[in-house]
Amino acid sequence: MTDLATRSAPPSDGAVRRAAPALAGYAAVRALGLAVLALWSAARGTSPHTLLAARWDSLWYTRVAALGYGHEVRLPNGDVHSDLAFFPLLPWLERLGAALTPLPYADAGLVVSALASLAAAWGVFAVAERVYDRRVGVCLVLLWAALPVGIVQSMAYSESLFTALAAWALYAVLTGRWVTAGLLASLAGLTRPVGAAVVAAVWAAAVTSYVRDRRASPAGGVPRARRVLGTLLAPLGAAGYVLWVGHRTGRGPLGYLDVQAGWRNGFDGGYAFARFIGATFTSLPSVLAGVALTAGVALVAGLCVACVRQGQPLPLLVYAGAVTALALGASSYFGSKPRLLLPAFPLLLPFAVALARARPSRSAAVLGGVAMVSALYGAFWLNGSGPP
Template structure:
């Protein structure tokens, strides 16, 4: 695999200048998506502000921020939807924003998401730039922005916050900043259950770094203390919340799994998803959807194989593998799987490298066209009946 830390991290001022084109492009793409959403919503008589801040998961986060944990909904079929399923970092930040500004909890969540999406874009650029150079970094950010589900990056959801923490934790690993990597991994673990992917990436990188140093250091020399502390710090966020939920529910360390089961969420190796796809092949219109899902899954697997063949750094491969496996192999609401894959940005690096090799005018035309399609799809998607 590519060595960690291919070059030292740039100075802060130079880092800002280097990332500026990627961030400017990202802002332009997100602005296009919001304009499309506003126009579509106006035509349908819906509120884009409500769609971004006060529907689906965003309502649960806002309720936790305002009232704390303890709310649940019992459905007629016996399922129990508990707010304990939602990790606390985003509600904490919403509460902080409401306390420090005139904003409501919902609008504070939108502000957090906006800032987090910019931090995520910068983190994706930093990782791609560190491994493949600045042109690939710009293309990676723009590809992440123009994903069909990219509108989620502008919602009061936790994906942008999680992606920002994950990307910068991975960047810290690549530049041998172990305490920073562990701290950000711990915060990622307080944001979403998939924070386990960041922890796994930090641990995998630390183990390989330790083995490498043991071969290079004189006999008996103690490995870097920062690396050890980073490894110990990484899982604390997720472990603390899961143990707290277990104590609150009285179900012990596995209590969080019971909470997720109430939402029909679990890990079944992809069996439920496979049945869902197979169920589409009952009539011609739905069969086309089934074919599309198969092609989509095959594309994701192919991209991961390309990442391996291109020898991406080990922490990126571990992180991407865990995020992808948890998204595709969970028995959760199937319409949310594209959103669950949003943090798996290293899958985009092979495409970013390919775009970086063509003429800028051609890559700009490709990305611009995809951005328009993505903006229209995002507006249509959010104005639909189901949650993203």
């Protein structure tokens, strides 16, 4: 496994210049996706702005930004959909954006997502450059931008914001900036429930760093204190929101679980998802969907194994593994699982390394083709009937 403790961090001078090709490529891929979405929506008579800013989860976020928490929808079957299921950092930023500009909350959400997606792309590049090199970083960013569900990065959703915080927290861990890592992990925990994956990565890195220090000469007091402070800061965001929800609902620490249960969401280790996939093989029309889902799960599992064999640093393995487990182990919203896997960018590193080693013409052809497929699929997906 790569020993990052013995590697020097890239010099801070020229950081923007080094990342510029990745950021330019990322912007081009996302612009292609938005252009195809606009053309597809025009042909169908739908509004791309509405699809990106004012449907599904976006509506919940903007309502929290405008009115605060307290909204519930009671369904005929007795389920209660509460806005407490949505973590607060994105609505807070939407409210701030609306206060500082003439933009409505939904458009402020799009601006936050656009800026966060660029920050995420830069963070993804920084992590890959740190572990491998600049070319791998560029390839990883372009692959992440061109995921089939990459259009979500341009929506008023929280995935881009979360990925930005997670990527830079991982970079801070890899470069020994413990307090920064803890603060970013805490903010990630205020963004999505999967913030627990960032906390786990910070803690895993802190434990291995402590063991390494014990085996070598004792570290100085200040670095050791910063490591402890970083590990203490990391869970505060998620823990604070969950405890606040528990206080508001009167259910203590179980309050947030009750809120998720109202959405019929929870964690069962993948049992419900496995049953859902199995059910697709019971009728001929859905067999192809079942085959595709099975292949998708096998691909994700194979990538997890490849990342381990690749010798990725422990924080990346822990983070990607936790994101994958939480996504595939969720007991509901099966169609949203590709979106839930979006922040697990280290899973793409095996592909990024292979592309970086290939001839530039071949890499460009592959990335261009993947970007076009992603743009077409994103337009088709958002113009469908269900939420992403």
